[in-house]
Amino acid sequence: MSEKALRLGTRRSKLAMAQSGQVAETVREVTGRPVELVEITTYGDVSREALAQIGGTGVFVTALRDALLKGEVDFAVHSLKDLPTAQPEELVLAAVPEREDPRDVIVARDALKFTDLPRGARIGTGAPRRMAQLNAYARAHGLDIETVPIRGNVDTRIGYVRDGELDAVVLAAAGLNRIGRVDEVTDFLSVDTVLPAPGQGALAIECAADNAELIAALGELDDPFTRAAVTAERSLLAALEAGCSAPVGALADLLVDGQIVKEMRLRGVVGTTDGSRMVQLSTTGPVPQTHDQAWALGRELATEMLAQGAAGLMGERAH
Numbered sequence: 352m353s354e355k356a357l358r359l360g361t362r363r364s365k366l367a368m369a370q371s372g373q374v375a376e377t378v379r380e381v382t383g384r385p386v387e388l389v390e391i392t393t394y395g396d397v398s399r400e401a402l403a404q405i406g407g408t409g410v411f412v413t414a415l416r417d418a419l420l421k422g423e424v425d426f427a428v429h430s431l432k433d434l435p436t437a438q439p440e441e442l443v444l445a446a447v448p449e450r451e452d453p454r455d456v457i458v459a460r461d462a463l464k465f466t467d468l469p470r471g472a473r474i475g476t477g478a479p480r481r482m483a484q485l486n487a488y489a490r491a492h493g494l495d496i497e498t499v500p501i502r503g504n505v506d507t508r509i510g511y512v513r514d515g516e517l518d519a520v521v522l523a524a525a526g527l528n529r530i531g532r533v534d535e536v537t538d539f540l541s542v543d544t545v546l547p548a549p550g551q552g553a554l555a556i557e558c559a560a561d562n563a564e565l566i567a568a569l570g571e572l573d574d575p576f577t578r579a580a581v582t583a584e585r586s587l588l589a590a591l592e593a594g595c596s597a598p599v600g601a602l603a604d605l606l607v608d609g610q611i612v613k614e615m616r617l618r619g620v621v622g623t624t625d626g627s628r629m630v631q632l633s634t635t636g637p638v639p640q641t642h643d644q645a646w647a648l649g650r651e652l653a654t655e656m657l658a659q660g661a662a663g664l665m666g667e668r669a670h
Contacts, residue, residue: 356385357565360415360424363390364504369530370554371428374448374572378426381571389424391415416442419559426558426569430526431550431581436589445569446556447578451525453552453602455481455545457538458509459519464538468496472518475501475511479598479624481521484545486626498624509535521545525552546600546620546631549584553577576605579615579639586649587619591656597665598622603648605638612638619652621661630661 357378361371368388375386391414412434415427420441431447438444457465457474465485468474474496476482482498489496499517501508505526511517521540527533556572558565580603593599600620606613615638622629634652639645653661 354384356387357382357426358389358424359386360389360391360418360427362411362415363392366505366526366530367428367430370430373529374428374554374556377448377572378569382568389418391418391424416557419557422559425562425565426556429555429557431553431555432548434550434555434585436585441560442557443560443566444555445558445566446572447574447581448554448556448572449574450577450580451528451552453547454524454542455521455540455547455551456524456527456536457519457521457540458512458535459537460512460515462537463519465519465540465544466492466494468494468518470495471497473497473499473516475499475508475517475520477502478521478548480548480600481545482624483598483622483626483629484600484620485521486624487622487629488544488626490626505530505532523547523551542602542618546602546618549588549599549601550581553581576612576638579645580604582642582645583615583617583639583648586646587617587653587656588649590650590653591621591661591665593621593665598624599665601649606635614638615648617648617652619656621656621664623664628664630656630659630664632656632659 359371359375361367371388375388378386412429415429418424419427459468474485476498477500485496485498501511505522508520508522512520524539527536556569558569583603584601587601588599591599598621603615603617606616614635616633616635618633620629620631632652632655636648639648
């Protein structure tokens with residue numbers, strides 16, 4: 352490959368710049384080529400409307416994909432949970448690097464844990480998925496909380512707690528890890544309490560489908576287990592015909608006996624945002640060796656969830 356710098360398209364947020372910078376460094380090591388970050392503003396970054404109103408987290412992806420299709424950048428880095436499940440034919444997911452911590456976390460006043468929050472505690476989150484599961488947990492365990500819809504970057508969200516407007520906010524552990532602020536977490540939420548968004552904690556590195564040389568180079572960053580897991584999670588989301596902002600949680604993880612990977616378990620949840628009704632199921636099978644096998648695992652669990660009434664819990668079904 353020539354010495355010409357590779358152009359990496361990234362959102363301008365502090366988190367996006369941090370994770371793109373980490374990818375750029377790895378790509379430099381793998382290819383021996385310089386990588387320059389190209390900052391792109393997306394509609395999701397400038398709009399103050401609720402994400403569910405403007406098309407879900409997919410609004411963070413469109414501008415980056417447009418830049419790729421126009422040849423303005425060579426590859427782009429996305430938070431995988433933001434990617435719509437339909438993949439454009441002209442683009443390819445060249446790599447899904449090893450996943451960060453997929454859990455959600457609480458940043459609360461007075462270093463409180465979720466279960467120690469006072470009665471009537473106001474918890475901020477922009478995700479219907481988090482609202483549904485937090486409210487369901489509260490109902491089941493006699494907690495009295497109010498979930499409050501919020502938007503904004505990490506500083507804005509934590510600022511609501513520091514300023515006393517909210518008692519706590521929910522964020523993704525991966526994001527705080529990547530920007531070096533995990534010490535501000537007051538509680539890590541078990542995936543048994545809140546299942547993460549499909550693909551949470553993973554990055555997606557995307558480039559043009561006709562650039563075989565770059566696809567091969569970026570493929571060095573791919574982690575097969577992470578790719579299999581997020582493919583199963585995204586298949587579940589797609590089969591439920593739910594958009595990125597639907598109240599769907601999913602997590603595929605490996606069941607390990609000693610040093611031997613035995614099976615993959617996929618868990619899924621759908622619920623009403625008030626937590627009053629939930630469908631939560633899991634399935635376990637051989638670790639998928641191909642994209643089609645991983646996709647089939649997700650479809651299988653989605654079919655069971657739909658049979659138990661999952662579709663009726665998602666409000667307007669996003670296509």
